[in-house]
Amino acid sequence: MVNEDSVAVVGGSIAGCATAQAVARAGAGRVTVFERAGGELRDRGVGIGLHDARFAELEAAGYVDSSMPWSGLSRRVWTIRDGAAELGRAFADQHFPFRSYNWGSLWHELRSRVPESVTYHTGAAVTAVEQDADGVALRLADGRRERFAAVIGADGYRSVVREAMFPGLAPDYAGYLGWRGTSAPMPGDPETDRAEARVIVFPGGHCMMYLIPAAGGGYRMNWVLYAVPPDDPELLLDLRTPTSLPPGRVAAKLTAYLRDLVAEHFPPYWGRCVLRTAPEDSFIQPIYDLQVPRLAVGRLLLAGDAATVVRPHTGGGSVKALQDATALEAACRANGSWPEIAGAYDAERTAVGAAMVALGRRLGRAQVEQTPDWQKMGQPEFDLWWQEQNQGPDRSSGFGGHALKRG
Ligand SMILES: Cc1cc2nc3c(=O)[nH]c(=O)nc-3n(C[C@H](O)[C@H](O)[C@H](O)COP(=O)(O)OP(=O)(O)OC[C@H]3O[C@@H](n4cnc5c(N)ncnc54)[C@H](O)[C@@H]3O)c2cc1C
CATH class of the missing domain: 3.50.50.60 (FAD/NAD(P)-binding domain)
Structure with missing residues (x-):
């Protein structure tokens, strides 16, 4: 040095x-x-997931600490709407060794x-x-x-x-948006496993959901929904210059579109978790x-x-x-x-x-x-589909971060 x-x-x-x-x-x-x-x-952010193995390396290097409030995740369950079934239909399950954190x-x-x-x-x-x-x-x-x-x-x-x-x-703008938020659990919510992250799928996108520790104790449902914005002249945003979407008419119109999408495509319980989020607890981020x-x-x-x-x-x-x-x-x-x-x-x-x-x-x-076509997907089709996207030309993954080289 x-x-x-x-x-x-x-x-x-x-x-x-x-x-x-x-x-x-x-x-x-x-x-x-x-x-x-x-x-x-x-207070700026919402949830962050850190891969267990990457966390252990960073802890050994002295950059993070196990005493920070976190919640353990072990599975990610891919789920699709199934008529009126509260929790929808789970069609695939994957190992998901992550720790969930409150960004703050x-x-x-x-x-x-x-x-x-x-x-x-x-x-x-x-x-x-x-x-x-x-x-x-x-x-x-x-x-x-x-x-x-x-x-x-x-x-x-x-x-x-x-x-x-x-x-x-x-x-570079990826051509789609992330809509993020957190909501508080409500009395009468169905029992779900805290160690399960959910991915709710729909044509043209998905929504990742998992519980994170809340600032004042307890938990909040953290969700991030990814979708292409609608083909509406008023929403033809010029996102080539990196930006965030301030509150206003465009954000309000987009939010209304996204809420309709959730109402149409989400299993009822997971949809309620998104739709009950207070406007000040959600925001839209173009993905770059x-x-x-x-x-x-x-x-x-x-x-x-x-x-x-x-x-x-x-x-x-x-x-x-x-x-x-x-x-x-x-x-x-x-x-x-x-x-x-x-x-x-x-x-x-x-x-x-x-x-x-x-x-x-x-x-x-x-x-x-x-x-x-999510409807046609079961565990074997999912495993193949995941393998194709997860492994690069050199067959390495990097999902959750690449392993830290030992110095
Ligand atoms: C929807 C979404 C979900 C995500 N989920 C995960 C996840 O689950 N796990 C994960 O590991 N990562 C996740 N990420 C990524 C993660 O949030 C970022 O990679 C991480 O926050 C980057 O941190 P940073 O400090 O580099 O940048 P930032 O957090 O953006 O911080 C940059 C800082 O610089 C300051 N700044 C900017 N310009 C100036 C200036 N001119 N002068 C002085 N200060 C300035 C800003 O105010 C800001 O505080 C997610 C990202 C998004 C968008």
């Missing part, structure tokens, strides 16, 4: 907290995090692990990144300009650090993906979604962000200059990011863009 060097991390979410911890642990002199949002990020508690844990020596600024948006031979200058929205020996871009899918490295390179040619250019390095945006069907975006941090720590410990650190980090992580992007595209194609 280049001891005593000052390092800035742009973005203070999952990748930002983890990479700040990584460079501080590896011996950076001064570490500063710039997070655009004011206050705590804990995961972030809180990572934030609490950022050493006190790190300065974490909130309400601090970085507007420009200028690299020269000796360092990097960051411009902030309040007019300040600060210099660092190196800068880590952990600023998500619309990264300004990535824009400085690869001008014009932006995420992005692969960068390199994760490091000179003294600029990327981590998490700033580096590669992976479609959420992989269940591995957060794992990838945390693994980026462990690889960065190892690269910093083993090398003495920023070009060497950048080279080692890039060699370790670029291929993994590309493999995850490719997996996300295969899963998205099979599960949303070109859904099969």
Whole structure:
């Protein structure tokens, strides 16, 4: 590590907290995090699933902790509407060794692990990144300009650090949306197994559902529905420029469309879990993906979604962000200059990011863009269909994240 060097991390979410911890642990002199949002990020998200084996590796590396509230999942049950049957008809079952988390508690844990020596600024948006031979200058929205020996871009899918490295390179819209939310259980709900995740299927998409620990105790039903938006002139959104959908007429019209879709295609109980979600507990996210040619250019390095945006069907975006941090720590410990650190980090992580992007595209194609005739599917047909999309040309999977290399 280049001891005593000052390092800035742009973005203070999952990748930002983890990479700040990584460079501080590896011996950076001064570490500063710039997070655009004011206050705590804990209420921003909903559920996150972390693969058991990936969690164990990250715990051994000191990045996560078993004491964080979680709920264990072991099976994923694929289910289709069957007339008035409350729970529908389960047509396939798969091994699903994941831990479910509330996004807020995961972030809180990572934030609490950022050493006190790190300065974490909130309400601090970085507007420009200028690299020269000796360092990097960051411009902030309040007019300040600060210099660092190196800068880590952990600023998500619309990264300004990535824009400085690869001008014009932006995420690709996948052609469909994710509608996400959480709802509280109600008295009289049927008994369901907490260890079972559900996938409710319908023509042109599916909805992933599982319980997550609630902030104040108990559980909430976390759901994410993926579907192509309707062919309506008012909804012909230009999503080529990465965006999120703010509340308003378009979001309201889309939500009405999605609610109708749920009412028509979901088994009654699972439909109620979605439809009783309060509007403020749900939001619509267009789905994107992005692969960068390199994760490091000179003294600029990327981590998490700033580096590669992976479609959420992989269940591995957060794992990838945390693994980026462990690889960065190892690269910093083993090398003495920023070009060497950048080279080692890039060699370790670029291929993994590309493999995850490719997996996300295969899963998205099979599960949303070109859904099969679900009615004709039983366990044997499902197993074949899953095998085709899950295994890449090299027969590796990566579902839930690739195994971390042992250092
Ligand atoms: C529908 C959906 C479901 C998902 N489910 C899962 C799952 O089950 N399991 C899983 O592992 N992953 C899942 N993911 C992926 C996971 O959420 C992301 O990969 C992960 O949150 C990326 O974290 P990050 O820190 O890189 O980016 P982000 O969480 O996007 O954080 C970027 C941060 O940078 C800040 N920022 C941005 N620009 C600036 C700026 N100019 N200056 C200062 N700060 C800035 C932002 O405010 C933000 O806090 C899912 C994603 C989606 C969309």
